[in-house]
Amino acid sequence: MKDIDHPDEALLSVYREHGVVKREGRDDNFNKAALDRSIYQLVHPGWLVVNRMKAWQGAVGISPFRGIVSGHYICFRPTHGEEPRFLNWLFRSGVYTAEFASLSRGVRPNQVEIDNDWLRSLKVMLPLCEEQRRIADFLDAETARIDQIVTLLRVLADRLSERENAVRDGLVEALFEAEGTVPLRRFTTRIEQGESPQCDAVPRQHPNDWGVLKLSSVKRGRFIAVEHKRLPDGVTPNSSYLIKRGDLLVTRANTPNLVGDVAVVGDEVERLLLPDLIYRVGLAEDVSADFIAQVGLSGRVRSFIESVARGSSQSMVKLRGEDIKAWPVPRASRDQQMKLVREVDESAASTARLIDLVRHQLHLLAERRQALITAAVTGQFDVSTASGRNVTDGVTV
Template identity: 30%
Template sequence: MTENWEQAPFHTLFRRIPKRTGYGDKELLSVYRDYGVIIKSDRDDNFNRPGESLDDYQLVKLGDLVLNKMKTWQGSLGISAYEGIVSPAYFVYEPQGEFDSRYMHYLLRSQPSIDYYGAHSKGVRVNQWDLQPEYLDKMKVRFPPLEYQQRIADYLDRETAEIDAAVADLDRYVELLEKRRRVIIVDGFNDPVYNPVMQRLKFLTVSEDHRRIPIKSGDRVDMAGKYPYYGASGIIDYVNDYLWDGEKRLILSEDGANLVMRNHPVAFVADGQYWVNNHAHVLRCADGIPPELVAMAIEVTSIAHLITGSAQPKLTAAAMGEVEFMFPLSTADQRALLETLRPEMHEIDSLIAESTRLRDLLLKRRSVLITEVVTGRKQV
């Protein structure tokens, strides 16, 4: 029953505070979409890189609300269970009312709240919609008496902990699969039966970067279609036209944090009809050389020494050509190695895809459960 639930504007519960700076020695925090405020070093899939100096980072106290105003609509906010510092790009709010902070954390990250952030965020860049504080201040927050807030928080802590544990198990499983894939590929490229020699990418491929054409995100809205639009980390959109038609090409990331982090593939193969922007190199392999095999070789090769730029890592066209790895000399050996690796790669990729699907379902279930409980639809 929700008859005795109260409703109050956001600004009566949280007050945006001036930046408390000069705490560069504190624990570095970040905001993670799935869970809220985290200790940055606890996760290796957070690609945001801190500046050289942390003196202008702002202090977060236990119980403060932290949000990324450019990604609040995606759930990038949460009440902090830690004291530390966050980027100057974040907003920090101090609690004003009497409420269970755990309950409020769940409520502000529930789907109705996220829908509100999205409806009141503005902007044209993909994934960069700006939520202004005045709109957040007006948001109506509905909540039960304190005792029931605590009951809800206790229930969700238990239920989400089970889901989080299952998600963590899947993450570890995928990590093991990725390691297994790497071992298989490395062993294959070093197997003397395939007569491998050290080769450079520039002698195996021809650049087609001159054919790339970037499309602004706003323009892609008007060009929505069925053809893949590739960027540095794979397909980022679909458009109604294409630049390559039935031409299988090797795509290699040109810029982005993933060049350093290597949490996702930096080399992959595009085929059929597709478009590529200027954040990915496009390479045509020399006659007979399988682009899938070159992509595998790059994925197990260190390229850190070839990357330039600190704020925005970049692999230039010249540096790209110097990527060096063991590779079969003859096309016959290349095809033989590819046929050996392909079934094992397919099996591993299938297991990773299924694990990822289950992970997504668990996180969706987590989101639905939180929404049902904090809105009173489900009694606890």
């Protein structure tokens, strides 16, 4: 029976990488807690906590804390004398995530659940308690080493992104200083927003289908055509909102740090429509959409956007068309515009190659971390003589 009505207890969550953690102070959890925390269930140190929808991904763990978790989680009170740290590693190993996947049921691959009764029938492999402690000590130490490298690589990726922004800001600011400033309205011919009819929750499945862009199709200067929803059969597409190559898109509503994001449609696209949360900005012939997009991503314009965006909540703010027309833009000839775009693109391509390398290293580390956990808890090697010197071979920082 669930022990609820403890709203003042620490809020806990289950992470694939870490098991049960406290949510306070974390910036990597985007799931909102319920306003009524009295419906959450209380767990104690040593309890097994299972996210029933993500157990197959490893969202399982032995809680080291007292706190409250979602009422949708499955929680088991311990009735054993085993080493909880070993169990924490065991249930998140590849052997058990595969078992959780086989026991989960659902219509779609990412919307499956595991049932309480199925979990109760799960067999648990247990070495002697002394061996459990040795394995837990080994994995605590070795995964900590891997996690340190992961942290360094993520910091490196952030620094690379900052370098790309610094290059853009430097080039844009040099034009401001040399040529002066004019408002974007000097170059705009129109600003329009589309419409968002009720769509299917999936992308289009056939080339003849129509789709409506999602807000996520415009992201940090990139246009992502696959981010759309299928327009249902029977709904007549409004061809005046058809997206075309060269269109300058600006998000109309989003969180404060994302509203006003820009992208240019770089490839030919077919049967994709403009939604009501994205503006399309028409430009005069003597100004490049790619140039305006780079200016829109610069620190000066981002600061301006943050100052004029309006909303009753910090989770969602909006821009008016007049706000976009007021963007500061450096006076620049066509040659100056194309030179800036070319230099930013060259810098971005170099940065992208380095970031791709970092992401590859992170992928290798994640694979090796999981392989190490599975091998240790299943007895594939003797942890008392094993060394972690080879755990990160092929990974450089």
